[in-house]
Amino acid sequence: MTWTADHIPDQHGRTAVVTGANSGLGLVTATALARRGARVVLAVRDTAAGRRAARHIGGDVEVRELDLASLASVREFAAALSADRPVLDLLVNNAGTVLLGPRRTSVDGHELHLATNLLGHFALTGLLLGNLAAARAARVVSLSSITHRNAHLDFADLMVERGYRGSTAYGRSKLATTVFGIELDRRLRATGSPVLSVLAHPGVTRTNLTPRAWSHQGRRGRVIARLGLLATQPVEQGALPQLRAATDPQVHGGQFFGPARFFQTRGPVTEVRASREATDPAVGRRLWTAAEELTGVRCL
Template sequence: MTNWSPASMPDLTGRAAIVTGASGGIGLATALELARHGARVVVAARDAAKGGAAVELIRREVPGAHVAYGRLDLADLASVRRFAEDVDRVDLLINNAGIAMVSRQETKDGFELQFGTNHLGHFALTGLLLPLLLAAPGARVVNVSSDAYAAGRIDFDDLGMERGYGAMAAYGRSKLANLLFTLELQRRAQRAGADLIGVATHPGMTATGIVKLGPLQPLVRLVLKSPARGALSSLYAATSPALRGGEFVGPKLKLITPSSRSVRSEEVAERLWEVSAELTGVRFEALAHS
């Protein structure tokens, strides 16, 4: 796997991809490479100006690229529903967008911001797009997690973290949720006999704007990998025929075996799924009775 590069990717002509958070960073690098290989790509992002600029950059880099912008605010479930209503096909859903280490805030629906954006928004989006994913042969859902999952703990009695909030603890919890969601999606898809797989990734420390480091930002960025390199795990997860679903792909494209007891617990993953469905109102009905 370590010899893999974007040149190894198959021709994606006829495939439709959605990349959340694709207005910059890893998301933009992912969208660019998918378009370069022929996919029809939707740049899903909250900021229309940045999203439009990303579309223009991709068109300059890949003349004739089939790429469009779609407004998506993962911290607003109404926005997630509006976005999903406009989608007519999706083969590859790359749940890449995320926020990290912010002060305690809430989404428009009243969820703690990092959990609501990084997990619940993507959970809802995936469920709303599920009928289209199931209609696409060989569909994939790629959830961008992080090794920060190991610092996460899900307290189902305090999902709002109102008893004590820590920015890193909240981020780790959201990344743990991404990983648990991936594994439970894979189990449910397998039980249903669906032609759909879920894969999680850890891109490694990458020079993006997700963490604001103030005056240290320029210095720290010098020791981080480029967004193009950070996107490799997502691209591999989205296109490699070697994957069967349920894998956790690391920054060197090696599979990670999660060490957290929570990740190994199917009971925790199932409970998180049911709680997420209750909070978002998105039920994944095509997989619910498998």
């Protein structure tokens, strides 16, 4: 069976938070959930863009400000959401950044890829676990990337301060995100929690991250970005793995979904495997400890 958005079951009565939901994969994901009846919170850094997205989506949608590169913003978002929405059915940790220019840091002093792609989502998940546990069948979906397979976590240099390359930092952050999703599953199972941790990656998909990644190169970067877009699949196809992870009733904790063809770059959704490092329990424990120390959030 080829899984499509038509297989998404009725979502009425469910509340979902989708980070980075004003464009790309997040917008497609939020739209699909809302059109199946979910109440969807668009957690976005740019609230004006979020409001435009909400008008496009329609349905029961609200916009809330969230800057994942700021732990203060994450805490403020989680506190306000918990006050209004004590029960949360779905958290899609979709937002991400890829920057191939000079090294940049967050307001908290963390390397920007790691701050946005891992640490912000780690803190957000930890702060909302009580809301998720209050639901009957809640899920956390973590967004990985095929680049995690060629990455390696250097715990002596998590912030990539030595020999910085944007592509290396991005790959490491996505490996860290994958490790987090798998370790979260282990810990949820160990505590008997009903919450599921599931992973997905979009293959090589046409989003606005590609032009942004090459923006530091000026005209040359714009040409490279356009050429790169020719090799990508539509965003509607790229969002299917995370939509399946979020909604398929047959999914269980720890599963990982991605495209089936051309070395997982495109095609129909299938279950895929994470790299050996991503599934190593020792790596999971070590990253978990580091993330708790860096964010100040205890997540299980």
